Amino acid sequence: VTHAPDVPPLAFEDVASAVRALRASGLRLSTPRRLVLEALFSTDGPVAAGDLARELAIDESSVYRNLELLEQRGLVRHVHLGHTPGLYALAGTRETEYLHCEGCGRVTAVAPERLDPVRERIREDFGYRARFTHFPIVGLCDRCAPSRGAPR
Amino acid sequence: VTHAPDVPPLAFEDVASAVRALRASGLRLSTPRRLVLEALFSTDGPVAAGDLARELAIDESSVYRNLELLEQRGLVRHVHLGHTPGLYALAGTRETEYLHCEGCGRVTAVAPERLDPVRERIREDFGYRARFTHFPIVGLCDRCAPSRGAPR
DNA sequence: ATCCGTGCAAATACTTTGCATTTAC
DNA sequence: GTAAATGCAAAGTATTTGCACGGAT
Numbered sequence: 001v002t003h004a005p006d007v008p009p010l011a012f013e014d015v016a017s018a019v020r021a022l023r024a025s026g027l028r029l030s031t032p033r034r035l036v037l038e039a040l041f042s043t044d045g046p047v048a049a050g051d052l053a054r055e056l057a058i059d060e061s062s063v064y065r066n067l068e069l070l071e072q073r074g075l076v077r078h079v080h081l082g083h084t085p086g087l088y089a090l091a092g093t094r095e096t097e098y099l100h101c102e103g104c105g106r107v108t109a110v111a112p113e114r115l116d117p118v119r120e121r122i123r124e125d126f127g128y129r130a131r132f133t134h135f136p137i138v139g140l141c142d143r144c145a146p147s148r149g150a151p152r
Numbered sequence: 153v154t155h156a157p158d159v160p161p162l163a164f165e166d167v168a169s170a171v172r173a174l175r176a177s178g179l180r181l182s183t184p185r186r187l188v189l190e191a192l193f194s195t196d197g198p199v200a201a202g203d204l205a206r207e208l209a210i211d212e213s214s215v216y217r218n219l220e221l222l223e224q225r226g227l228v229r230h231v232h233l234g235h236t237p238g239l240y241a242l243a244g245t246r247e248t249e250y251l252h253c254e255g256c257g258r259v260t261a262v263a264p265e266r267l268d269p270v271r272e273r274i275r276e277d278f279g280y281r282a283r284f285t286h287f288p289i290v291g292l293c294d295r296c297a298p299s300r301g302a303p304r
Numbered sequence: 305a306t307c308c309g310t311g312c313a314a315a316t317a318c319t320t321t322g323c324a325t326t327t328a329c
Numbered sequence: 330g331t332a333a334a335t336g337c338a339a340a341g342t343a344t345t346t347g348c349a350c351g352g353a354t
Contacts, residue, residue: 028353030309050343059311064344066309080232080287085343099280114277121270122289126260128251130291135232137274139282180328182334202318211336216319218334237318 001045006111008092011075015041018075025073032058036066037075045107046079046087080135081107098136103144107136153197158263160244163227167193170227177225184210188218189227197259198231198239232287233259250288255296259288 012018015038019029027033035056040047049067053060067088070076078086081100089096097115099108115132122130140148164170167190171181179185187208192199201219205212219240222228230238233252241248249267251260267284274282292300 028308030353032310048343060343061312061345062310099274099278101280102283102286108278110278117277118270118273121273122251122291125266125269126251126262126289127294128253128289128291129297130289131254132290134254135287135290137278137280137282138284138287139274139280142279145281180333182328184335200318212318213320213337214335220320 001107001109003044004108004110004114006114007096007109008094008111011091011093021075022073027069032056032062033066036063037070040076040088040090043089045109046081046089048085048087050085052088077133079133081105095131095133097132099132099141100136100138101141101144102138103140103148106141153259153261155196156260156262156266158266159248159261160246160263163243163245173227174225179221179225184208184214185218188215189222192228192240192242195241197261198233198241200237200239202237204240229285231285233257247283247285249284251284251293252288252290253293253296254290255292255300258293 012021015034018037018041019034022029022033035058036052039052039056049063050060052058052067053063056063067076067078071078071088071091075091076088077091077095078088079098080086081098082102082105094112096109097112099110100106119130122128164173167186170189170193171186174181174185187210188204191204191208201215202212204210204219205215208215219228219230223230223240223243227243228240229243229247230240231250232238233250234254234257246264248261249264251262252258271282274280
């Protein structure tokens with residue numbers, strides 16, 4: 001995953017402030033929950049629940065339950081890249097959006113502002129407020145386009 | 153599924169011509185295979201493999217095998233709408249693209265030409281040749297936007 | 305002491321695969 | 330007759346759920 005330089009800052013600066021927010025909403029801080037949070041803070045790209053479970057030696061169901069809970073609280077989001085399992089990441093102050101190259105698999109995370117012109121065009125032409133946070137924009141990057149699909 | 157008026161024509165006009173193409177590539181026309189083809193020709197929107205199996209009283213594995221085979225031959229494509237199973241449809245002469253409202257679930261199929269301005273903008277800004285055939289453009293349609301997300 | 309969160313096990317949903325039998329050619 | 334395609338069963342992957350025990354508050 002390549003993060004563009006202007007990807008929005010995280011909704012919470014560090015584990016401590018996230019934990020404070022959780023506590024404030026009446027949640028307990030169990031070891032698995034803390035480990036999941038810490039892992040998300042120390043990873044750059046989105047991670048699969050299964051990988052988290054393996055790396056942290058936590059049961060998969062607990063990982064899923066925590067991720068879902070954190071997602072409901074707005075601390076976490078998930079994105080689907082190809083046919084792989086859902087990938088989870090910390091939520092930003094604004095929703096990070098994704099581009100996914102189906103050639104090389106590279107994922108680019110971009111700030112929502114950069115997609116506003118695209119979004120505006122879609123809104124004018126189709127009456128849709130588009131969001132590339134849960135499903136990315138899929139296509140071929142400049143490097144892969146020549147070899148694969150139409151060069152143009 | 154709403155098909156915009158300019159959605160590209162199917163790659164094959166009817167079951168007969170599709171069957172001819174299959175025969176030409178050395179494939180047999182078994183009853184299940186014919187039923188799947190006929191079902192796809194008589195449905196407007198994309199269908200789940202499980203639904204086809206149930207409606208046609210064919211084993212699910214045969215449905216999946218036939219859909220995959222037809223997809224390899226370019227007669228069928230599949231798209232992912234939300235967290236539901238993959239949905240299969242006849243392939244057009246050009247690839248039909250999709251918009252999906254996450255509010256009401258409505259799906260709009262559009263001709264690729266209509267998305268060319270959007271595509272061009274994405275290409276200029278991000279160096280990607282985007283394709284909304286396998287994953288749709290996800291967002292809120294005009295009707296759902298006021299109630300759900302930001303009205304703007 | 306309470307009850308929330310965990311691990312474990314099992315269930316569910318979607319899709320793929322192995323294999324013996326059937327069937328199109 | 331031969332090879333391809335099928336149904337059935339089982340396996341594989343992703344995710345969810347039930348429940349008794351353990352730990353955070």
